[in-house]
Amino acid sequence: TIKHIGSTTGRNITGEILPDCPADPPHLQGSLEISFSNKPGTFDAIAADNPLGKDGGHFQPPFCKARSKVAIIIPFRNRDQHFQYFLHFMLPILQRQQLDFRIYIINQFGSGKFNRAKLMNIGFVEASKDYDFGCFVFHDVDLILENDKCLYTCPNNPRHLSVGVDKFNYRLPYSAIFGGVTELTREQFVKVNGYSNSFWGWGGEDDDMYSRIKTKGMNIMRYSSDISRYKMISHQRERGNEANPERFKMIQKTHQTMNQDGLNTLKYQVVSRDLHPTYTNITVNLFGPS
Numbered sequence: 588t589i590k591h592i593g594s595t596t597g598r599n600i601t602g603e604i605l606p607d608c609p610a611d612p613p614h615l616q617g618s619l620e621i622s623f624s625n626k627p628g629t630f631d632a633i634a635a636d637n638p639l640g641k642d643g644g645h646f647q648p649p650f651c652k653a654r655s656k657v658a659i660i661i662p663f664r665n666r667d668q669h670f671q672y673f674l675h676f677m678l679p680i681l682q683r684q685q686l687d688f689r690i691y692i693i694n695q696f697g698s699g700k701f702n703r704a705k706l707m708n709i710g711f712v713e714a715s716k717d718y719d720f721g722c723f724v725f726h727d728v729d730l731i732l733e734n735d736k737c738l739y740t741c742p743n744n745p746r747h748l749s750v751g752v753d754k755f756n757y758r759l760p761y762s763a764i765f766g767g768v769t770e771l772t773r774e775q776f777v778k779v780n781g782y783s784n785s786f787w788g789w790g791g792e793d794d795d796m797y798s799r800i801k802t803k804g805m806n807i808m809r810y811s812s813d814i815s816r817y818k819m820i821s822h823q824r825e826r827g828n829e830a831n832p833e834r835f836k837m838i839q840k841t842h843q844t845m846n847q848d849g850l851n852t853l854k855y856q857v858v859s860r861d862l863h864p865t866y867t868n869i870t871v872n873l874f875g876p877s
């Protein structure tokens with residue numbers, strides 16, 4: 588069987604130069620039927636359905652040179668079933684979009700307060716050690732795309748992708764929302780000093796990022812909600828991710844704090860790095876709030 592023939596040099600395994608992938612990926616299907624009524628398959632079954640080619644789940648389109656090198660960063664703890672749905676539905680879409688991509692689970696070690704934003708910063712740093720990704724998609728594990736025309740490529744301003752979500756009747760709950768699924772280029776992410784590391788528990792880190800982007804003079808881009816459309820897998824709020832009551836005060840001060848809180852102050856320890864056939868899991872110790 589021909590397994591991995593995509594390549595970073597734009598050549599295939601026999602050395603032939605690959606043409607650039609078309610700007611409009613030809614096999615997109617548009618609107619998709621997403622349902623969670625059947626249990627997702629096992630990780631092994633998902634891997635059998637999606638032979639991506641390389642350890643850690645790095646995929647490159649076999650017959651053309653991808654236009655975007657995309658790291659998909661998922662902040663995570665104890666949501667295996669959601670992640671199985673995610674892989675089952677999202678892997679075929681990402682392959683159809685002809686991206687050069689790799690999915691990273693950034694798994695918070697221990698039972699301390701969850702810190703979504705810090706996990707995403709770590710994902711950015713760790714993925715960057717592997718490959719020269721130019722585009723970073725920060726993705727909640729419980730959001731599944733319903734239209735594959737919503738391309739996971741980074742435009743010239745940060746983009747908010749989870750515009751229409753079934754839970755909110757496919758309408759933005761407020762216009763400055765920047766949570767759920769977002770994407771920034773490497774340069775955009777560095778320009779805002781990444782996310783804050785200081786939001787422990789639920790809420791605020793996404794609004795803080797919105798302010799960072801605005802403070803640095805960038806705008807938020809969005810597709811319309813018929814394309815940027817998601818189903819959310821329903822769940823209860825977990826222990827350790829209780830709403831953070833400090834968040835309202837914190838997001839008033841973003842413009843003052845952002846240069847001293849972010850990529851340039853990020854501290855963590857990698858507990859393990861595991862390469863699976865369809866994704867990479869990096870378990871990290873965040874060392875709790877200080």
Ligand code: UDH
Nearest residue numbers: 662663664666701703727728729822823824825828
């Ligand atoms: N996450 C985990 N594990 C956790 C907490 C969060 O993996 O224990 C990740 C996961 O990627 C998730 C994201 O962080 O998609 C955001 O967390 P969330 O899904 O808890 O946040 P959301 O705003 O829901 O989606 C808040 C709780 C809603 C309770 C509604 C009860 N009907």
